[in-house]
Amino acid sequence: MRRADGERDGRFISTREHRRFVEFAEAVRKHRYIGLCYGPAGVGKTLSARRYTRWHIAEERIVGWGPEVKVSEAQVGAAVSRTRSVLYTPIVSGPVGELRRELPRLMERVEWAIQRHLTPLGDTVYISSRWRSRYVELVIIDEAERLSNNALEWVRDLFDRNGIGLILIGMPGIEKRLSRYPQLYSRVGFAHHYRPLGPEELAFVLTRRWRELGLDLDDADFTDAQAVAAIVRITGGNFRLVQRLFVQIERVLKINGLTSITDEVVEAARSTLVIGAT
Structure with a gap:
């Protein structure tokens, strides 16, 4: 099914x-x-x-x-x-x-x-x-x-x-x-x-995903801003890629005992996916 x-x-x-x-x-x-x-x-x-x-x-x-x-x-x-x-x-x-x-x-x-x-x-x-x-x-x-x-x-x-x-x-x-x-x-x-997510909607989706992981997305935090920029660059607003990427981000956080999403975490998650050049 x-x-x-x-x-x-x-x-x-x-x-x-x-x-x-x-x-x-x-x-x-x-x-x-x-x-x-x-x-x-x-x-x-x-x-x-x-x-x-x-x-x-x-x-x-x-x-x-x-x-x-x-x-x-x-x-x-x-x-x-x-x-x-x-x-x-x-x-x-x-x-x-x-x-x-x-x-x-x-x-x-x-x-x-x-x-x-x-x-x-x-x-x-x-x-x-x-x-x-x-x-x-x-x-x-x-x-x-x-x-x-x-x-x-x-x-x-x-x-x-x-x-x-x-x-x-x-x-x-x-x-x-x-x-x-x-x-x-x-x-x-x-x-x-049917178009990809726009910047505002992608920001909304990412805020939801951060919360589901028990984290807060802070626009004023440079680390969060870097992570968001990496996600935007990798996914281009593609909803499916966002979903798949966050499955791997959650996995990377748990394996390494991390409590924040950084651009290094995002890149590590990306390396496990087959999504083409970015």
Whole structure:
């Protein structure tokens, strides 16, 4: 089961970009358009999509759907009823048949969970090959660049037949690829460029991370300022790199019995990561 960075340790920070993504998703869902979300790897696109769809709560039961699942039906129903959305990640080089099986299956299970939440004693939802969604209002497809041409055409048909909103998430350039398919691209109503953390937000995130380690970040302290400068230089505001770097910073502090984050600690933490040139 896929876990986005920031979920492994149960911590999540609502950044400005996340709030912009929520506004974007709500607009696509309300107006039933196709929306494009694109941005560099690691900036938080997947994490925002998982939080918006409540997939961090629902995925275990919606995808797993077995007796060993720990999350209750009531929890999942309450979660997915809030946004009435489905999150799907296609497999690499997967056939269109896989998409045609798995995505409707997820939609069916979310439909069922929402109905059970709204009408616990109601009839079960019947899903046929000509099914039109009753409760699901938005489908989000992550890693959309994995979709083949035939898969994109099938997704467009799903959008047309069900009257739902659709968001395709991918790397920069996906909007150019989709522009070559007029029937699909003409239905795009919204686009969201997901950017790295800005200076103020990065400072806010770092303050939170310092506190989680039991430390205080002091702007007037030269040592803290040096450490922050090193983190900014190394991560460039990339949310995933910040998360990964702090896992190693915490490890370096514990191993060496240190009580403050210095630029030497940051560089030692960086040396354990494969993040390219800085």
